[in-house]
Amino acid sequence: MAYVDELVDRFTWIDYMVFSCMLLVSAVIGIFYGCFSKKQDxxxxxxxxxxxxxxxxxxxxIASFMSAITLLGTPSEVYQFGFLYWLIGFAYVLMTPSAAxxxxxxxxxxxxxxAYEYLERRFHRSVRWLGSFVFIIQMTLYMAIVVYAPALALEQVTGLNVYISVSLICFVCIFYTTLGGMKAVLWTDALxxxxxxxxxxxxxxxxxxDIGxxxxxxxxxxxxxxxQLIDFDPDPTTRHTFWTLVIGGYFTWxxxxxxxxxxxxxxxxxxxxxxxVNALWINFVGLFILMLTCCFGGMVVYANYHDCDPIRSGVVDKGDQLFPLFVMxxxxxxxxxxGLFVAGVFSGALSTVSSGMNSLAAIVLEDFIKAGCYPNISENAATWTSRxxxxxxxxxxxxxxxxAEQLGNILNAALSIFGVVGGPLLGVFTLGMFFPWANSTVAKASGQIHLPSLPTSIDGCNFTIVEPTFTPIPESDPGEPLAIYRLSYMWYSATGCFTVIVVGMLVTLVTGKQDVRALDPRCLSPAVLWLKNWIPGLDGLGEDYVHEEEGLKENNSSVSLGNVNPGYKSETTENTSNGYSPEESSKL
Structure with missing residues (x-):
């Protein structure tokens, strides 16, 4: 294993050119869709x-949420804690058909x-605003982690200051996302x-x-x-087991x-x-392959450093720097x-941040401007506001x-944010989609938790390791943390989701059930519509709502038609009832 100074010297102008080309191509895509495509609305x-x-x-x-977090965090996770993390791939098996x-x-x-417009249609506008606000917090924190991770990698392999790297990622991403919009985001993500x-x-x-x-x-x-390939330990405080990774991972993803x-x-x-739907299934295959690849990458890194741990020997400071070290x-x-590797890590960060920027612009425009302070905004003003x-x-x-740089392990931090913030949001959507009766009334301990990694060795290091010359000050025992703080981070999302559902249904029992006849059936999951004949209390589901909508459409049609033949029916009224055909309406 080489010293860090020697590794930095290996990153030459050719490598800079390789990943500069990736940045340049991303910028050109933004210029194309912003300047040479048709005028954007x-x-x-x-x-x-x-x-x-x-x-x-x-x-x-794939790119939006698997980026640098996966490329750097997953090999580090396997290096320190073992291959068991590969089981999260089976969470994708459950997640994909559920999402689709x-x-x-x-x-x-x-x-x-x-997406939060759904919460207003199903519950109330205040629930929509709350959901949007929570998503803004979740996404901005996650984007910051995703930017910091590749900047850390680039600093390790090139010596380039981490904040210069952050600036490159952010401002190139801002350029093509703001200029080219969603088409630029999607095509740069594909690349x-x-x-x-x-x-x-x-x-x-x-x-x-190289190692045999x-x-x-x-x-x-x-x-x-x-x-280790599998662990069926039922203890929810065990960090990674079959249950935490497959079931907890399902709720996380x-x-x-x-x-x-x-x-x-x-x-x-x-x-x-x-x-x-096809895109989701292609995404599933890509996710599974990428996760297995990154997990095996962690095993390759350990196999190379099995007798000289870079962390214990002081070559790197954090586990997230292990894979960049291995590359160099x-x-x-x-x-x-x-340079190709750095381009890959940069690509992951760019794709996630561009997706986040575009989605955040969409919900602020739709949820807080159009649905709040400025409902009559013109099309041109809305487009420029989005930018x-x-x-x-x-x-x-x-x-x-x-x-983000204070959050520690990037994989743990990212999935914890998904769980702590995303779990309650999942609970609200699930409550609305799967529980027709729910009404609109619903509106880590410092020093105590230590994650022991698997053993490493420094016996094979071919350089002198300088031991610390100071005597560490003994710390007082912080005591045993509460059980809830020892819960595996993979259960955060499930815990938040079920808490919202249970509280929502209890409040509904106290305040009165939603009238299912007046409920818009489009707000319910297909699973509920498939099984409604076997679920008690769903007789007449959506009938009043559908009939009311049909009446409004007929009245509007009569007003607009004036003296036209009263026997005439518009194509819209004939073929659809607020999203449903006459046959579908008759089944509700």
Whole structure:
């Protein structure tokens, strides 16, 4: 293993050119859609004019939340705690059909721009505003973590100041997102996803071959206890088990793919409903492959450093720096390959931040401006407001990086944010979609928790390790934390979700059930509509609402037609009843 100073010298102008080309191409895509494509309106800027196909949307779905957090955090997780984390891939098996067939159809029928418009239609406008505000907090914190992670990697391999790296990511992203809108975001995401896969695959395969092949990698990890494939421990305070990763992981990731604004916006940017479903299944395959690749990458890193731990020997300060160190240590002599890796990590950050900026602009415009302070805003003003909001959130992300660097392990921090903030949001949407009776009345301990990593060695280090010369001051025992603080972070989302559902149903019992006859059936999950004949209390579901809407449409049609033949029926009235055909309406 080389010293850090030597590794920095290996990053040459060729490597800078490689990842500069990626930044340049992203900027050019933004210029194309901003300056040479047709004039953008708000629908084009936020929803890509609903003209996209499945492939770029699927690539964007992968890139939006799997970025640098996965590329850096997952190998670090496996290096320190073992291969057991691979089980989270099975959470994707549960998550994908749920998102595609239980949650997405609701948003598609309503054709919303903001996912939180659903909360107003189902509950009340105040619930919509609260949900949007919570999402803003979640997404801005997550974006800051995603920006900080690759900046940390770049500092490790090149010596470039972390804040210069942050500036590059933020301002290139601000440029093409603000200029090109959703189409630029989707196509740059597709490009950046391919770069992520290419760089990771090459680095891991080359690293495994260098130490004797995949058999050697597996054996060295097995000898250290890192090759454990499954653990059925039912204790919810155990950090990673089959139950925490599969069941807890399902609730963590359904918050992202089921009800998250950034993903819903992508689903609704395609031409047809089936294209969105296809994009979700392509996304599933991509997610599973990427997760297994990154997990195996952690095993390759350990196999290379099994007798000289870079953290204990002082070569790196944090586990998140392990994979960049490994890249420079094994591929540094290959001019351009470290640059490809850095481009891959940068790509992940750019895709996530651009998606976040666009989605945040959409919900502020739709939920707080159009549905609040300025409902009659003109189309031109709305488009320019969207650009201004996108710029604002890009700058806010830059500022919050100073908070992100205090959060520790990036994978743990990111998934904890999904759980703590996203879990209650999932609970509100689930309450509305799966519980027709719910009404609109619903409106880590410092010093106590230590995560022991698996054993490492420094016996094989080929350099002198300088031991600390000071005597550490003994700390007082903080005592045993409360059980709730020892709960695995993978259960945060499920806990938040079920808490909201239980409280919501209790309040409903006290204050009175929702009249299901007056409920818009489009606000319910297809699962409820499929099973309504077997669920007590759903007789006449949506009948009053559908009949009221049909009456309004007929009245409006009569007013607009004037003296036209009274026997005439408009095509809209004939073929649809607020999103339902006559046959569908008769079944409700």
């Amino acid at each position: 708000t629908n084009d800027f936020l929803m890509a004019g609903k003209s996209m196909t499945a492939f770029p949307v699927a690539m964007s779905l 067939y239980l949650y997405f159809p609701v948003f598609y029928k309503l054709q919303v721009t903001s 950046q996803t391919l770069i992520m896969y290419g760089s990771m695959m090459f680095v891991i395969i080359k690293g495994a071959i 092949g995949f058999d050697v990698v597996w054996q060295r990890n097995a000898d250290s206890g890192r090759a 359904i918050t992202v793919y089921g009800v998250n604004q950034a993903q819903i916006q992508r689903y609704l940017s395609v031409q047809t409903k089936q294209m969105a 240590d094994t591929l540094g002599q290959w001019r351009g390959l470290p 201004a909001l996108s710029l604002f959130f890009g700058l806010l992300t830059f500022a919050l990086v100073f908070v």
